Structure formats: C-alpha cells, structure tokens
Amino acid sequence: DIQMTQSPSSLSASVGDRVTITCRASQPISSYLNWYQQKPGKAPNLLIYAASSLQSGVPSRFSGSGSGTDFTLTISSLQPEDFATYYCQQSYNTWTFGQGTKVEIK
Amino acid sequence: QVHLQESGPGLVKPSETLSLTCTVSGGSISTDNWSWIRQPPGKGLEWIGYLYYGGSPNYNPSLKSRVTISLDTSKKQFLLRLSSVTAADTAVYYCARGRANYVQYFMDVWGKGTTVTVSS
Numbered sequence: 001d002i003q004m005t006q007s008p009s010s011l012s013a014s015v016g017d018r019v020t021i022t023c024r025a026s027q028p029i030s031s032y033l034n035w036y037q038q039k040p041g042k043a044p045n046l047l048i049y050a051a052s053s054l055q056s057g058v059p060s061r062f063s064g065s066g067s068g069t070d071f072t073l074t075i076s077s078l079q080p081e082d083f084a085t086y087y088c089q090q091s092y093n094t095w096t097f098g099q100g101t102k103v104e105i106k
Numbered sequence: 107q108v109h110l111q112e113s114g115p116g117l118v119k120p121s122e123t124l125s126l127t128c129t130v131s132g133g134s135i136s137t138d139n140w141s142w143i144r145q146p147p148g149k150g151l152e153w154i155g156y157l158y159y160g161g162s163p164n165y166n167p168s169l170k171s172r173v174t175i176s177l178d179t180s181k182k183q184f185l186l187r188l189s190s191v192t193a194a195d196t197a198v199y200y201c202a203r204g205r206a207n208y209v210q211y212f213m214d215v216w217g218k219g220t221t222v223t224v225s226s
Contacts, residue, residue: 001167034212036151043200043219044143044151049212087151091204091211094167095141095153 002026002090006098012106019075021101023088028068032092035064035073038100039084047086048073078103108133110201110217118195118224124188128201128217135159135177139204140184141213142175144197152197156204157184191224198222 003026013019023033031051036044046055048064051071061076075082083105088098114126128140141156155165157175165173174187188195198221202213 032210036213038151043216044213045216046212046214049214050207050210053207055212055214089151089153089213094164095156095211097151097153100150 002029002093002096004088004090004096004098006086006088006101008101009099010102010104012104013078014106015078015080017078017106019078019082019103021073021086021088021103023066023071023073023098025069025071025090025092029090029092031067032090033064033066033071034089034091035062036087036089037082037084038087044087075103108203108215110203110215112199112201112217112220114199114220114222116221116223118191118222119226120192120224121190124186124191124195124222124224126186126199126201126220126222128184128186130182130184130203133203135179135182135184138206139211140175140177141202141204142186143200143202143213144195145200145219146194146197154186154188154199193224196222196224 005024033051035048038044052064085100085102109131136159139156139158142154157163172189198219200219201217203215204211
C-alpha cells in the first residue's frame with residue numbers, strides 16, 4: 001500500500017495568512033494526487049486534482065504543486081470559510097488518504 | 107447535475123452484514139467509477155473501494171475479505187456490503203463519483219453521508 005503522510009497535523013492561522021500543507025507519498029505517484037476540504041458534519045469537497053488542477057468553482061487562492069512523492073497545498077490568503085480539515089488522496093494505486101490537517105483560527 | 111444519496115440501516119449488530127445503497131440522480135451510472143469511503147467518529151477518511159461499470163472492483167486491502175461493491179444499473183444504484191462487522195466499523199459512510207482527468211481519478215461528487223453504528 002502507498003502511505004500518505006500530511007504535515008502538520010494541525011495548524012493555527014489568522015485570516016489573511018498564507019498557509020501551506022504538505023503531503024508525502026511512501027513511493028512515487030507521479031501527479032496522481034488530489035486535495036479535499038472537509039468542514040464539520042459535511043462531506044469532503046474536491047479542491048485540487050492531478051496535483052495542480054483547480055476544480056471548477058474553487059477559489060483561486062487555493063493552489064497545488066508537486067510530483068513524485070512530495071506535494072503541497074497552498075492557501076494564498078486564508079479566509080474565514082477556509083477553517084476546515086484538509087486531506088490529500090492518491091489515485092495512483094489502491095487509493096489512500098492522508099491523515100488530515102486541521103486548520104484552526106489563531 | 108449529479109447527486110448521490112446514501113441509504114440503509116443506521117444500526118447493525120456485531121457479526122452481521124452492513125448493507126448500504128447509493129442512489130445516483132441527474133446523470134448516468136454507466137460511466138465513471140463509484141466509490142465508498144468511511145469516516146469513524148473523530149477520525150480521518152478511509153477509502154473502502156470502487157467499481158467501474160463493466161469492470162472489476164478494487165478494494166482497500168485491509169477490508170478486501172469482507173467487502174463487496176456492486177452496481178444495479180436498472181435502479182441507478184451502487185451497493186456496499188461489509189460482512190462480519192464489529193464496533194470498529196462504526197462510521198459515517200459516504201458514496202462518491204470518481205471522474206478521470208485522462209487516467210488520473212478524483213472524487214468530485216459526494217453524498218451527504220450516512221451514519222452506521224455497530225452495536226448489540
């Protein structure tokens with residue numbers, strides 16, 4: 001199985017901050033990497049697919065980068081509605097999620 | 107626009123089989139792939155498996171011996187069966203559509219989720 005490790009597990013940030021979340025795969029997965037946002041009590045919502053492609057309707061302050069084993073999700077200017085938990089997910093092989101990164105208000 | 111709706115018993119007894127249905131509306135079930143994902147209380151997401159129309163299912167190795175995912179195209183539904191459940195299978199269960207960007211899949215439409223508790 002391919003293991004996905006996110007860091008940090010949680011972070012505190014203020015509105016307007018630039019936030020970066022990383023995801024590392026236990027073996028190379030090319031760009032078969034997706035990012036989701038989940039708010040409490042809600043289903044996950046796709047933000048980024050294929051490592052860097054922005055899903056339709058997702059604000060442009062979200063961006064993704066990386067290839068191989070190391071990936072990054074960046075929020076350029078954190079907004080109040082962005083406080084949530086973020087998950088990476090690989091679709092290279094039997095699918096797996098990272099453990100999640102909770103973004104909290106500072 | 108495609109919508110997904112999970113349904114099934116909210117309570118299942120230990121050692122029994124959990125059965126859930128995901129109903130697809132607003133689109134075809136004969137394209138894309140169809141996944142089940144679960145989330146235990148207070149924990150992260152766990153992919154259970156997916157199925158393509160006309161294809162073989164692909165399951166999480168840790169659940170493979172207990173999971174069956176199938177399609178009922180006449181009803182536009184896909185089904186999850188998880189046998190020999192224990193309290194560890196208590197979770198919110200989501201269904202989701204997998205779409206492809208060339209060969210790279212992502213889950214772009216999700217149901218709202220249904221809570222299943224395993225308890226006697």
